[in-house]
Amino acid sequence: MLLTLLAVVTIAIVRQRSLFGVVILASIYSFLMASVLIVLDAVDVAMTEASVGAGVSTVLLLATLHLVKTTEMKRVRPHLLPLFVSLGTGAVLVWGTLVLPPFGTPDAAIHKHVAPRYIADTIKDTNVPNVVTSVLADYRGYDTLGETTVIFTAGIGVMLLLRKARRRGRRDDAETSR
Amino acid sequence: MFAAAAAAILVALALAIIRAIKGPTVFDRVLAGNSVGTLAIMLLAVVGFLTERPEFLDIGLTYGLLNLIGTLSVLKFFRHGDLAYDADSESKS
Numbered sequence: 001m002l003l004t005l006l007a008v009v010t011i012a013i014v015r016q017r018s019l020f021g022v023v024i025l026a027s028i029y030s031f032l033m034a035s036v037l038i039v040l041d042a043v044d045v046a047m048t049e050a051s052v053g054a055g056v057s058t059v060l061l062l063a064t065l066h067l068v069k070t071t072e073m074k075r076v077r078p079h080l081l082p083l084f085v086s087l088g089t090g091a092v093l094v095w096g097t098l099v100l101p102p103f104g105t106p107d108a109a110i111h112k113h114v115a116p117r118y119i120a121d122t123i124k125d126t127n128v129p130n131v132v133t134s135v136l137a138d139y140r141g142y143d144t145l146g147e148t149t150v151i152f153t154a155g156i157g158v159m160l161l162l163r164k165a166r167r168r169g170r171r172d173d174a175e176t177s178r
Numbered sequence: 179m180f181a182a183a184a185a186a187i188l189v190a191l192a193l194a195i196i197r198a199i200k201g202p203t204v205f206d207r208v209l210a211g212n213s214v215g216t217l218a219i220m221l222l223a224v225v226g227f228l229t230e231r232p233e234f235l236d237i238g239l240t241y242g243l244l245n246l247i248g249t250l251s252v253l254k255f256f257r258h259g260d261l262a263y264d265a266d267s268e269s270k271s
Binding site: 008023025027032035038043046051062066 | 195201207208210214218244245247251255
C-alpha cells in the first residue's frame with residue numbers, strides 16, 4: 001500500500017509542470033519513504049530520510065527555486081530505448097531477489113558472518129549498550145572517521161565557494177551604487 | 179485495534195496525496211504536504227504500538243519538529259518570495 005502510494009507520487013512528480021508542486025510532492029515522497037523504512041524496522045535510516053529529505057532538502061529546493069529563473073522546455077518526444085533499458089534492469093534485479101532468503105530470517109548469510117561476534121562481544125569489548133552504535137563508532141571506527149572526513153572536506157569546499165561569491169557580489173553592489 | 183487504526187491512516191494518507199496531486203492552488207498542496215507529515219507521525223506511533231515498542235513516540239516528536247520547519251519555510255517562501263527575508267536585521271541584532 002505504501003509502495004503503491006510511493007509509485008503514484010513518483011509519477012506525479014515527473015508529470016507535474018509547476019516546480020513549486022514538485023517541491024511539495026518531493027517532501028511528501030520523503031515522508032512516505034520514511035514510513036516505509038519504519039515498517040521495515042530501520043528507524044535510524046527513516047530518521048535521516050525524514051530530516052534530510054523532508055526537512056533540509058525542501059528548504060534547499062525552495063532556495064534554489066528562488067535563485068534560478070525558470071524556463072519551460074518544449075515537450076520532448078518520448079524515447080523508448082531508456083524505458084526498455086530501465087525496465088530490463090528492474091526485471092533482472094527482481095529476478096535476482098528470487099534466490100535471496102526471505103526477509104528477516106535469522107540464518108541468512110549476512111547474519112552468519114560477523115554479527116554474532118558483535119552481539120556477543122559488544123559489552124565486553126566496548127562497554128556500549130547499543131550494538132549499532134558500537135559497530136559504527138568502534139568496530140568500524142576508521143570507516144566512520146573516513147566518512148566524517150569526506151563530509152568535513154565537502155563542507156569546507158562549499159563554504160569557501162560561497163564566501164568568495166558573496167564577497168564578489170558585495171563589491172559589485174558597491175560599484176553599481178557609486 | 180491498532181491494525182484498524184493503521185489501515186485508517188493509510189486511507190487518509192491516500193486521500194491527502196490525491197489532494198496534493200490534484201490540488202489546484204498552492205495552498206492545497208502545502209496543506210496536503212503538512213497533513214502527510216502528520217499522518218506519517220501517526221503511522222509511526224501506531225506501528226510502534228503494533229510492534230510493542232512505544233519508544234517510537236520519541237522519534238515521532240522529532241518528525242513533528244521537522245514537519246513544522248518544512249511547512250514554515252514553504253509558507254515563508256510563498257509570502258515573501260525569499261527565504262532570507264529580513265535576515266540582515268536579524269543577524270545584526
